[in-house]
Amino acid sequence: MTTSYKVQAGLALSVSVSVLSASALTLLPGEPVLDNTALFAGIGLVLLLPLFLVTTIRGIALNFRSGGSLSNSWLQWLALRCLPRTVQAVLSAYSPRGSRW
Template sequence: MTVGIKVQVGLALTVCVFSLSASALTFLPGEPADAGGLMLGVEFVLLFPLVVATIGRAWALQADGVRLAPSMQWLALRCLPRAVQLVLACAFAAGIALMASGNWTSRQAGETEHGRYYVIEVGSPTRERVEVSKSEYDTLLKNDRRAMHAISAMLAAGTATMTLIVGEWHPTTGRPGPPLQAERPTGGSGHA
């Protein structure tokens, strides 16, 4: 695996940990941090070039004649060290758990005007604006941000996973394919 791929995976996992941490911080009591929207912006600005680079690497690999079928992706994932597999699985599981932990309602945090708090009733066809108490608004805002940070974390974990898959199939050894593919037994039938 090339150094560039390792750096890209490290950056994606760093964004993943940052996003999971920001999502977990929404469980703290009190008012939501004002920097929540800024943190989401930073996450997506950092993640966008990583996603584009991963897609570019996958296209380049396919241009070299390697078709990344799902069975080949699983083979590449199984060739990764167990610790890496565990980190990726934990990142996805944490993101799913944080998303599921929200109190899902038909309301979405809206805006504040002159000390009054409004939410959007997304269940109604007209998407009405409803005034609510500050505590209900804060709860909805935290749930919204928790879900968005968790989505960002899972996207970063997916980017790292796909980059590792592409890295396993990258022809750094002169032949495309995971390193363990050539070492696999043929099954004992004598046919190659």
């Protein structure tokens, strides 16, 4: 995975954690910890929208660049092997019938 994908994933993760933590703070009983949790959640969603669009466009461009071969099962197998073994086992156990995994 190239550095740009790692940076993009890190940005998406940090903004997602901030949005989830702002929304979790609304569940606490009593006085609000932060006055404008809705403001923080809105800012996070505004930041996530461009990341989502960039990710979608990069995925479409990658599919066109590879000649539409991203649906190749061999590439999916290689992607599965990059995951931790427990995740591999869960995904393999719940794979649909007729799948080569």
